[in-house]
Amino acid sequence: MPINPNTMACMDFLGIDFPGEFMNLASSNNNIITMAMSEDGSEFLQILLSSRDSRISNLIFTRVFELILELMTHQFGPYLFQKLVESVDENRLLMIMEKLTIPENHIYHASVHKYGSFSVKKLITALKRSPLISYVTNALSNKFEKLMTHPTGRYVIMECLNVLDSRTNDLLYVRAMEGCLELSRHKQGAVSMNACIARIKGPRRDQLLNMICDNVRFLAQDPTGNYVVQCVIGLGNPAIIDQIFNLLEELYVKLSMAKTESHLVEQCLQLSGMNWVISEFIGSDEFVMVVKDRYGNYVVQTALKESKKRDGTLHASPIVKLEEYMGCLQDGHGRNIVTLLKSLQQLIFEVVLLG
Structure with a gap:
C-alpha cells in the first residue's frame, strides 16, 4: 500500500522515518499506550491520525483497543480518542461500542469521570448520524438517574439532548418521565430536570409537562421540587400556567x-x-x-x-x-x-x- 503523502509530511515534520522508525516504535502495545498517556505522545499520535492514513489509524487502533476505557479517562487521552473515533471505519467503531457497552457499561463509568465525560461527549457528536449512537443512548438510559444526579455525568445527558434529534433521544425522554418525581426531589437532580425540560422536544415534552402538572401540589411543597415547578411556569405556556395556579389553590399561604x-x-x-x-x-x-x-x-x-x-x-x-x-x-x-x-x-x- 502506498504511503499517504499527508503521513509522509507529518513524519518529515517530526523527523521520523516511516514505516521504519514508527513501526519499530509501535512494535508493542506498551509503546503506543505509553505515548498516548503523555502530552507530547498524545499530540504526536493525533497529528498522525489527522493524516487519514488507514495504516496509521489501524495500527494505533490495534494497540489501544484493549485499553480504550483507560485512554478515555486519562488526562491526555480524550483528544486522541476523539481523533481515533473520527479516523477508523464503521467496523472498528462497532468494535469500540461493543467494548464500551458489552458486558460492562464502561460508557457510564467514563461519563462520571472528569476526562472520560469529555470523551463520551465527543463520541456522541461523532456518532450523531450513525445507527451506532443507539449503543450510547441505551447505555446512558440504563444509568439515567445516577447520571442526572451526578455533577459530571449530567453533562453527558445534556450533550445528547443538545446534539441528537428527538427520535434518537426518545429513550432518554422516557427515562426522564419515569424518574421525574424522584429526580425533582434531589438537589442535583432538580437542576438536571430543569435543563431537561428546557431541551426536550416533540410529544414527549407535553407528556412531561402534564406529568409535572398532575403532581404539582406534591412538587410545590418540596424544597427542591418547587424549582422544577418554577421552571415549568417560566416556559410561558398559558394553558400549563393556569392549570398550575388552579391546582395550587389553598396552598399559597x-x-x-x-x-x-x-x-x-x-x-x-x-x-x-x-x-x-x-x-x-x-x-x-x-x-x-x-x-x-x-x-x-x-x-x-x-x-x-x-x-x-x-x-x-x-x-x-x-x-x-x-x-x-x-x-x-x-x-x-x-x-x-x-x-x-x-x-x-x-x-x-x-x-x-x-x-
Whole structure:
C-alpha cells in the first residue's frame, strides 16, 4: 500500500522515518499506550491520525483497543480518542461500542469521570448520524438517574439532548418521565430536570409537562421540587400556567412561609396567578402569620407592589385587611409591611399633590 503523502509530511515534520522508525516504535502495545498517556505522545499520535492514513489509524487502533476505557479517562487521552473515533471505519467503531457497552457499561463509568465525560461527549457528536449512537443512548438510559444526579455525568445527558434529534433521544425522554418525581426531589437532580425540560422536544415534552402538572401540589411543597415547578411556569405556556395556579389553590399561604417555596408564590404573583394568591391571602385567618413571617413578608410585599402596578381594585383588598392588624405589625418582620404601606401612601399623596 502506498504511503499517504499527508503521513509522509507529518513524519518529515517530526523527523521520523516511516514505516521504519514508527513501526519499530509501535512494535508493542506498551509503546503506543505509553505515548498516548503523555502530552507530547498524545499530540504526536493525533497529528498522525489527522493524516487519514488507514495504516496509521489501524495500527494505533490495534494497540489501544484493549485499553480504550483507560485512554478515555486519562488526562491526555480524550483528544486522541476523539481523533481515533473520527479516523477508523464503521467496523472498528462497532468494535469500540461493543467494548464500551458489552458486558460492562464502561460508557457510564467514563461519563462520571472528569476526562472520560469529555470523551463520551465527543463520541456522541461523532456518532450523531450513525445507527451506532443507539449503543450510547441505551447505555446512558440504563444509568439515567445516577447520571442526572451526578455533577459530571449530567453533562453527558445534556450533550445528547443538545446534539441528537428527538427520535434518537426518545429513550432518554422516557427515562426522564419515569424518574421525574424522584429526580425533582434531589438537589442535583432538580437542576438536571430543569435543563431537561428546557431541551426536550416533540410529544414527549407535553407528556412531561402534564406529568409535572398532575403532581404539582406534591412538587410545590418540596424544597427542591418547587424549582422544577418554577421552571415549568417560566416556559410561558398559558394553558400549563393556569392549570398550575388552579391546582395550587389553598396552598399559597403555606408555601409563602417556607424558604424556597416562597419564591414560587412570588413568581405566581408576577404572572396570572396574582388573583389566586391575593384572594387566598385576604380570605385566610393566617394572613397575619404570613405578614409577620421571615419569608412570607417578602411575598406580601410582592403582592402589594404587583397589584398596585396592575390592578388598583385588587390592590385595595389586602390593604384593607392589613389595616385590621396594624397594631401587631410594629415589630419583627411585620415592620417591613408597615414601612412599605407608608411609602405607597406617600407616593399616592405626591401624585395627587402634583396632579
